[in-house]
Amino acid sequence: MREAVMQLEVFGIQQAAEGVVVVDLRHPQGEPLPPFDPGAHLEITLPNGLVRHYSICSSAAERHRYCIGVGLAANGRGGSKYVHERLGRGQRLEVSAPRNNFPLRTDAEDYVFIAGGIGITPILSMIRWCVDHGKRWSLHYSLRSRDRAAFREVLEGWSGPGSLRMHVDDEAGRFFDPAPALQGLPPQAQVYCCGPTALMEAVRMSAHAPDDGRLHFEWFTPKQDLAASEALPFTALIRSTGRRLEVPADRSLLEVLEQHGIAVPSSCREGLCATCETGVVSGVPDHRDSVLSEAQRRSGLSIMVCVSRARSPVLELDL
16 A cells, blocks of 8 residues: 655755755645654655655754755656756645655764765755764765755855865866775764765775675665576565465566565665565565665565565565
8 A cells, every 4th residue: 555645835946056956845734744864765756747756955853844956867767857847836746755764873973974966965964963963974075076066055054073075076087985084984983875876886895894884875776787697586475375476587576466466565666765675574585675784684574576586496475
């Protein structure tokens, strides 16, 4: 069953940088909105029928609005192009309650943020929280050119125990190297990264202990592209009914479930949004999503049925 959605109104749209706009969404009658934690995103159905996920960049302390930052994707599938060219003040959008696959740990004293391009949007809400709570933070902000620095004035205007380091490819003559940012971190520092796949992979490769629980990623595109030849057939066992469904190598688990009339909420179908997360009773999942942490993958307690498969001959699902 699909979760309840809200009808929110576009209160305003502002240019945040070249190719980036900020959309201010509010309840038409001014009612308070459901709370969210830093790092959360919204599922938004655009008037042209496209469904997209956008991170909230406004403060979690605000209850009267959600602000989302939308970068214009040159090779996108039409969502950002619609927002930039056709979305206007007063239009109403179907919006989900906030979801969070990129939560900020609030028990740390030091936070290191690494953002690339439009990846600054979820990071911004986290920094706002750090500023409000007097936490130490540093931001390494990687950009192709300075005119693409969204929220630059906001970031430079904050005082307190924080620091901003911008890396501009055009000026430096090279791409950002995350290794120095990850050296000599305090033992309890938490690292949050969001941006293009190349940046995220560079951060992951530069970390000395990538599985120690201190690294957190928000992926905008699937982080791995496994060839169909690497996919093996398996059997999905439905716990509630005992039905056994054969999942061939060339079809996803979600497609097979849908074919047999088993409804599982889904949205992105790319392993990015966690809408289709399903419990695993027994068997070994072959995780191919971009959401679960390494600890969650090792536990084997859930699976994103849109992209992930099974390493064992049978995978029993809590359905």
